[in-house]
Amino acid sequence: VPVLVDILQKCKSVDLVFIIDSSRSVRPHEFETMRKFMIDIINTLDVGANATRVGVVQYSSQVQNVFSLKSFSKKQDMVKAINQIIPLAQGTMTGLAIQYAMTVAFSRGEGARPGIPDVAVIVTDGRPQDRVAEVAAAARNRGVEIFAVGVARADMTSLRAMASPPLETHVFLVESFDLIHKFGMQLQGTICVVDLCAEGKHECEHICASSPGSYTCSCRQLQEDGKSCACRSANIDLVLLIDGSKSVRPQNFELVKKFVNQVVDSLDVSAHGTRVGLVQYSSRVRTEFPLSRYQAAEDIKNAVMKVEYMEKGTMTGLALKHMVENSFTEAEGARAASRNIPRVGLVFTDGRSQDSIAEWAKKAKDAGVTMYAVGVGKAVEDELREIASEPVDKHFFYSTDFTAINQIAENLKLNVCVKDPCACDSQVDFQQATMTALEQLGQKHILCLSTPGEKRHPVYSI
DSSP, X not given: OHHHHHHHHHOOOOEEEEEEEOOTTSOHHHHHHHHHHHHXXXXXXXXXXXXXXXXXXXXXXXXXXXXXXXXXXXXXXXXXXXXXXXXXXXXXXXXXXXXXXIIIITSGGGTOOTTSOEEEEEEESSOOSSOOHHHHHHHHHTTEEEEEEEETTOOHHHHHHHSOXXXXXXXXXXXXXXXXXXXXXXXXXXXXXXOTTTTTOOOOSSEEEEETTEEEEEOSOBOTTSSOBOOOOOOOEEEEEEEOOTTTOHHHHHHHHHHHHHHHHTSOBSSSSBEEEEEEESSSEEEEEOTTSOSSHHHHHHHHHTOOOOOSOOOHHHHHHHIIIIITSGGGTOOOGGGTOOEEEEEEESSOOSSOOHHHHHHHHHTTEEEEEEEETTOOHHHHHHHSOSSGGGTEEEESSOTTHHHHHHHHHHHXXXXXXXXXXXXXXXXXXXXXXXXXXXXXXXXXXXXXXXXXXXXXXX
């Protein structure tokens, strides 16, 4: 096949380690498909002691080295070992597996070579039962390029936390194990691209810095603070759920609409950039406009100001259900999951929900939606935490007067962007925009959501 020949001509030696999920949720026939996925990729590589080396690690509640980078130099030996794997069939400790790969599988003692790119391919079907973001970042900082392949029940937020940039070429999500083989060629081709910056296959606006098969972006010009780059936000699909219950009161509902518009002002809205949808809820749920409706910020802002206050109850769970089942569908303008466009949901509420939120908050996050929860007045912190994505303390805010917003915004930015403030992804840009909008509302002293005689201290954690 000419395309395959072209890809293989670009391919140089790599040290490749498969990290495969063999937890109890992976059914026997699904595990067989995972074997075939690995074998198909190995068969397209130039394998040998002086070419590409391959290792395999399986994990569940523990980690098992199937074979090391130094174990085999012939494809048939690798295939035989893969076919003899017995699944561990326990939990899903993905972070532990990444730690093992970083410290053991990619060590000199196990056959990793100096000057040869280290590439890890993680295949999983579920949500990790341990933390993955920090250990994955540590692995990437050591030079391990990580591809994250999620199947069926896999958590998109976790996949994105593990993978190397650019996420569009390092995160793969398929509906079933039966479809995973379709990504073998695409993945193999991505591994073999040597210099994306030199070939012009990047999305950097300013400076592109290459790493094997990957790249990072930086900026030429800093903002006045000497830290932040003047970077515009990248594309996301953003749905805002705003509480229109009677406890909000009409005058404050107008301020919530202004808050929404301040967030919109900070986003790069367009058909190919950020898309915004708005849902209002009380005792029922109403889509004010879907993701597909508007392609310009001014049109969105005009539509927001025309939204009519619903009043009545607070059915936050019903609103989350509506978001999952309707708002993030392709019919309403969400881009296909295979494109890996981040899906972000923000819930703005002022009180306790009158229905259960747990089921649909979990379903939203399981579907790959990054959830932010903003609570004011009598909003319940436990419910906000239930809604928010991991790490929870960075995805929710609760206060009555917003006086601490400025410091929260700064802490958030520094925590997320310690190593390279210029390379923050679109979700961080959105988070910063949201917190800035809240800060501006607080500075104007326009939110009056405490009951008379009631005193509360703002609660926040970063």
